[in-house]
Amino acid sequence: MIRVLIADDQALVRGGFRVLVDSEPDMAVVGEAGDGGTAAALARETRPDVVLMDVQMPGVDGLEGVRRIVGDPELSGVRVLILTTFDQDDYAIEGLAAGASGFLLKNTDPAQLLHGIRVVAGGEELLSPGLTRRLIARMTTPSAVDHSVFDQLTTREREVVALAAQGLSNEEITRELVISPATTKTHISRALAKLGARDRAQLVALAYRHGLVQPG
Structure with missing residues (x-):
């Protein structure tokens, strides 16, 4: 069973992701957070396999949330998949630099999102289709x-x-x-x-x- 924590400042978005994830027989949502700080705290309590992390949230944003999770030795097994409405390379670069395992847009097809969760939970990195070439061009x-x-x-x-x-x-x-x-x-x-x-x-x-x- 893949344990998933959802971090997004919009309750409606969190609810949609929860329904999608909980509909899968091999996945379960173990918590919801409205900002990056709460996500990191909940991750310590629930020990999810994957955190779906929004980038732009009030208070502690998603990138800082990634840093707190990745920087906590007790959460070494937790993987973070960044989800955002913004198709901007800077977010991907910052997120990967902070230690995120993947990056997808919120308008990604539901099947692709579920696939992404499984890929990241399995220990692989995942980048949004179409983003890889632009990202690497900027990183090199x-x-x-x-x-x-x-x-x-x-x-x-x-x-x-x-x-x-x-x-x-x-x-x-x-x-x-x-x-x-x-x-x-x-x-x-x-x-x-x-x-x-x-x-x-x-x-x-x-x-x-x-x-x-x-x-x-």
């Missing part, structure tokens, strides 16, 4: 193409990294390459270790910075 600086940084990767590992850089989740990579989910996770883990990347976002940044894939 132009440099001469240097593929040599990927010489230590196997051909399959390169393929997996390239697909991750295009915004595909592990599940989608598994289908694309017709390999097992365990094999996909192994390739991602080995690529992270070989390239010295902290997380998936940094791995994607390397792919763009060194020309493994191109924006656009």
Whole structure:
């Protein structure tokens, strides 16, 4: 059972998310919060697997809420998925820098949102479709193409990294390459270790910075 905490300053929005999440047999809402500070406090009480965090809330906003949750050693297993009506790269960059595991717009299709919760609960990062290329373009600086940084990767590992850089989740990579989910996770883990990347976002940044894939 995936335990979900919802943080949004609008009760109607929280109610809609609650109905959607509770309708799934493998999910349950364990709490609601109207600001980031309350969300962090409730996270300590309820120990959710995933926090759906709005960005713009009165008082303590969602980004600060992310920082408080990620910075609490007792909440190391809690993952945060940012939800916002604002399709602005700055929010995504700040959110990921604060430690969020994903970023989706509130107008995302319900099925995609539920999929996103499962992806994040499973330990992966998730970016809104269409946002990845713009985000990475801002996170990286132009440099001469240097593929040599990927010489230590196997051909399959390169393929997996390239697909991750295009915004595909592990599940989608598994289908694309017709390999097992365990094999996909192994390739991602080995690529992270070989390239010295902290997380998936940094791995994607390397792919763009060194020309493994191109924006656009």
